[in-house]
Amino acid sequence: MSNTTKLVSANLKKRYAKERRFKFYGIFSITLSLTFLLFLLFDIVSKCLPVFTQSYVELDIDFAPKYLNLEEKSSYSKEELFNANYQKLINNSLYKLFPEVKARKQKRILRKFVSSGAQYKLRDLVIDNPKIIGDTKSIWLLTDDDIDSFIKGLIDENAPESERRVKDFQINWIKSLQAKDKIDSKLNINFLTNSDSREPEQAGILGALKGSFYTMLITLLLSFPIGVGAAIYLEEFAPKNYWIDIIEVNINNLAAVPSIVFGILGLAIYINFFGIPRSAPIAGGLVLSLMTLPVIIISTRVAIKSVPPSIREAALGLGASKMQVITHHVIPLAMPGILTGSIIGMAQALGESAPLLMIGMVAFVADVPQSFFDPATVLPVQIFIWADSPERAFIALTSAAIVVLLVFLFLMNLSAIILRKKFENKQ
Amino acid sequence: MKDIKQNLTQELDQTSGNPLLEENIKISCRKVNVYYHKNVQSIFNVSFDIAKNQIMAMIGPSGCGKSTLLRCFNRMNDMIEECVVDGDIKLDGENIHSKNIDPVILRASVGMVFQKPNPFPKSIYDNVAYGPKLHGLVRNSSELDDIVEESLTKAGLWKETKDCLSKAGTSLSGGQQQRLCIARTIAIKPEVILMDEPTSALDPIATATIEELMYELKSSYTIAVVTHSMQQAARISDRTAYFHLGRLVEVNDTNTVFTNPVHELTENYITGRFG
């Protein structure tokens, strides 16, 4: 055994211990990050589960004209029916159900047992079928969000009454109704068919989805052609000079500028200077396209760079002009890479919310936007708005909206990955 | 082609030429096979010995597995996931794949110089000091200074670099970089130095310097060198092994191999008919 070998073996154990320790740190870090991811997903999915169902209460509604604030006559005009008082029908039915409730304050709380949107359901029912007036019918109506939360077990019955949003007497109402089988939970369609609402039980994501759709459409239409064009110019035509260097540094820097700064730009330039309507998808799309632009430019340049020069040379050798080489050979070959980068950029834009807060897309919008110029909100901002709302039931809505957003993002990224795989296989 | 393969299998057993004395053997390999991806075999049943304080040249057309075999001697092939080495390789009579031998210790005593000079992106001093510091071979900085000076002197680089030891190793010329890599290797006082085409990336003058250096080093180290150039093998080596398509064709004293090759393939290669 030589001298070196002796010296090396002397502290080998320590060195291997270090090696093992380091390897453990590596596995530990990865596990930690993945655990966090799993925990986050699990937390959100478990919080969104209550959204799938909603509690309904069966009420015997007496459609007497006097309760509707209508005169007794054989037929009513549509306008009369539209303006009739339907809340009163519900109130009467509730008073009948709980005749023991006398105090004004309690009566007021009792009226809120049913969702404030339930009257519109009755209105639609009567307008569709006016013959119903004068009859008594039992109808399932949506409960208020607090009642709904209690029925779903989200509110702890054993907590002290003062800390509970549902008081003891309300619990007694619920229990007596449950005993009579008058409470049932049904699938929640409102979440997918409604727009935002102040009442959690009536709130849905349709408006936000449509807003996101319009905003993304603008973003795509603007950022894709401009981004690809800019990349082609920089990669194929740009002379190597000082100005082009500045443009390049600029683009790389823009990719790292905080998103909120783009929001400030949108507010100051688009809205205050050009007078583009606030809160509208067009403003949102314009802001997001500026943010997506660098992503598309950078990925398109990488894709163009990866086209082998031999193909260019072959085409040039056949007498094609530079523009023809680009349109006939370079772009088609680079297309999968360009598309992959664009999808990833669009996915980023879809999840972006900070700059949109700046241009007023955080406003409460109860109507589903019908065009690029209507006030709208987008899915991530809707999540932000709901997350900020104090009602307990909004937590489930927020989580559900997050799940919807994540599903969209997942699908987009998945298609990008598939595209890339396909492209790699071809090569 | 079929013919050649048949010939090879027949000739394989009698290649050892003038057999070495047992006590002179530094490295011996017996029936070494190397596989990549389980089914792709790149070394077939190779057996030969490397003598102490000699230069062993391994020659053959490119892709014949010389480098792969060389990397077996200090278990560098362990780093490649799919590579499987099978057969006996013994260093001083001890199997290097046995459990008592640790790859770290093995590599400390079997150094390696690569085809492309690969100094670390550190200063010249730190490049040479890397090994001794790593293995804890020195107790204080003056000992380290001594080792650095000694190794650089041995590598013939001291005169050129003693005034600029803090300069980056990568700032040296190609030949100097390669000598720095040799200095780095001998700083940990190995017994064997493996050289994988050490001059193929260098110009003729740098090559000559390295060759001289190798000649000087062989008094204290056993050297195995893979080379592309037959002239180099003829100039510097004591014994030569000729490989063809992963098989050992012939091994003997360099003189014999070059003047009186036993095998037709060797003769063809040496006379420049292929390769």
Next chain:
Amino acid sequence: MNNLDLTIILCISVLAAFLLAQRRAKLWHTSSTTNIHSLPSYYGYLTAIWTLMPALTIFIIWSIFELNAISGIIVSKIQELQILDKESLELTLNKIYNIANSDFYNLNDSSSINNQAANLFIEYKNNSLILKCISVISIAILSFLVVYFFITPNTKARNKVEKLITYLLLSCALIAILTTIGIIVSVLFESLEFFSQISIFEFLFSTNWSPQIAIREGQTGNSGAFGAVPLFWGTVFISFIAMLVAAPLGLISAIYLAKYATPKFRSIAKPLLEILAGIPTVVYGFFAALTIGPAIRDFCVFLKELGISLDIEIIANITISTESALAVGLVMGTMIVPFILSISDDVISTVPNSIVDGSIAMGATKSETVWRVIIPAALPGIVGGFLLAISRAIGETMIVLMAAGVAANLTANPLDTVTTITTQIVVLLTGDQEFDNVKTLAAFALGLSLFVTTLIINVIALYIVRKYREQYE
């Protein structure tokens, strides 16, 4: 006739221009003895481009300024509108647009000013539309005729088309510059306005931040204090905690994946970790605010009570908040992990394998090679990556907005709440207030400082990374 119809008409005329010019070029090609310079289709493209461009420009400019111009006319015609101040005028105008655009209102009833204005608005809008259509279409036709008669068989149509396209592509690239200029313009002027009211020294060095300006008399804090130091500190503090989490986790994970993991493990773990980067920040914000924040608070309250019961005096005075800097930093750090991971992975794989082999052949273990050779060699790249990550943390908005507080505390206690530049920008700009209020202006000054800080960090980081790459190329 509306904008969509006009667009369609424009498209059809451009197509017609293309076909006409192309047909003529084909005729030249077949009938005459002279050779035409380019393929017939290029004559078509050239004509089409020149037909479209002037008309499109008019179309766009008209559409942009149409609304403002009509509003201006309406205001000048109706005197009741002139006496309104800026804000209520805007509101009234909005109302007028709504009335004009909906079928719900009875416009024949011209008793109210708004209805009058709406009627006027509709009238002018229709007139404007007709004028617009006429001018756009006539300009298209005119430019077509001019181009059509200027083009001869000798016109170098292909070269001209390609030149035009090159300019078009160049203008695409210039949008990047325009964006930066737009950012600078939008934050700079309002910031200058702000600094004319509040001294820049107060903003940069004073430690009192309370931008609440009294709307009513006698409210507290009616002067408003704009010392941004607590915001700068909050931003730095949270970013520091985030980096404390992200830097080691990201770097070590990257090293493990690059040098230790089997290819199979790598191909599973890496995409999974990248999911973390794909999750929108608003989701992290929600998670931090609702799960991590309360969990950390509960845990720390538990520790505090334990400490108090053990008579450890210092602990008793520690503030513990749900909106703690620690919770925000932890979540933000995890968000940044994949970012650092991918940059480190890139940088590590740039280190040539030959150096790694050299180290292994000297008898170094993998971890020794990593720490003594790979990391020192990759250091500039890693530092650049870390800087980019810091710039991200500084500019991150949603997590801090949802999970950090708005109280401007100057504290080093990670369990206390702090506020950041980005949070304050959102808070100041999303309320209902006048645009040239000092409070709003302050947001722009904060935006300026945010932009300048991240710009400096980004430029340095990008420079370092670029130099690093060049070294091994």
